[in-house]
Amino acid sequence: MHQSALLPSEHTVGMMQVRLKKHRWHKKILKSNDPLIVSLGWRRFQTIPVYSIEDRNGRGRFLKYTPEHMHCMATIYAPLAPPNTGLLAFQHASESQASFRISATGTVLELNRSFEIVKKLKLIGTPFKVHKNTAFIKGMFGTALECAKFEGAAIRTVSGIRGQIKKALTKEKADGSYRATFEDKILMSDIVFCR
Numbered sequence: 001m002h003q004s005a006l007l008p009s010e011h012t013v014g015m016m017q018v019r020l021k022k023h024r025w026h027k028k029i030l031k032s033n034d035p036l037i038v039s040l041g042w043r044r045f046q047t048i049p050v051y052s053i054e055d056r057n058g059r060g061r062f063l064k065y066t067p068e069h070m071h072c073m074a075t076i077y078a079p080l081a082p083p084n085t086g087l088l089a090f091q092h093a094s095e096s097q098a099s100f101r102i103s104a105t106g107t108v109l110e111l112n113r114s115f116e117i118v119k120k121l122k123l124i125g126t127p128f129k130v131h132k133n134t135a136f137i138k139g140m141f142g143t144a145l146e147c148a149k150f151e152g153a154a155i156r157t158v159s160g161i162r163g164q165i166k167k168a169l170t171k172e173k174a175d176g177s178y179r180a181t182f183e184d185k186i187l188m189s190d191i192v193f194c195r
Contacts, residue, residue: 012080017115018087020049020074020106022066027099030066030091036103038078040087049074049089052117062119066104074106075115083108123194133182136169137192141176144168150194155180157190165194 022030030036032051037044052060052073066072081087089104125140137155141147147168155163163182180192 010079013078014080014111015113015115016076016078016080016111017109018074018076018106019071019109020051020066020087020089020104021071022068022104023100023102024069025100026103028103029068030089030103032062032064034091037090037093038076038087039090040078040108041081041085043079043081045078047076047078049076050117060115060117062117071106073109074104075117080111081108083110120195125192125194127186127188127190127192128177130186130188132185134166135163135180135182135186135192136177137180138175138177140192140194141168141178143176144170147176147178151178153194155192155194157182157186157192159187159190161186161190163192 030049030051033048035046035048037046051063051066052075053063053067054073055061060073060075063072085108087106087108088102089106090101091103092101123140125137127135128138129136141150147165150165151167153165155165157163161182161184163180163186166179166181169177169179186192
């Protein structure tokens, strides 16, 4: 009978959040969803990190790249290790690498089944009918239901005129078009966006 020398807790794989900093001698910045080879405790494995930074309101905001001289969070799927365990990250583990090899260092912060990372979105639409301060906008949402979720949201045109989403159009165009009111009359050539 084959007996494993690993403890049951050492078999588990899950989500971990680590505080990570790009090594100052490493030439390139690291990109989200690029594979990294991580040395964590006595293990070495490959994983795909998602970088984020904590906002003022406590949410994790998605980062495309690691900051230059600052710590950020990396969420990885890996064999679990206790918090405060140190880690090293490499992009390549080949013997023949000419430049500095260690790409990042960090420590494990917490383990969890899932972490919430939010992304900033900018929705863009164009007007297809304009009356005085009211305009009908299309192309921002896919369905009337999606649009209904954003009723009352603040919108702006590229020229800086502020407005508000009033109501989704349901009758003739159930493609996510809506009626909006603005402070001033907008032009047909204006692009409307919602943050």
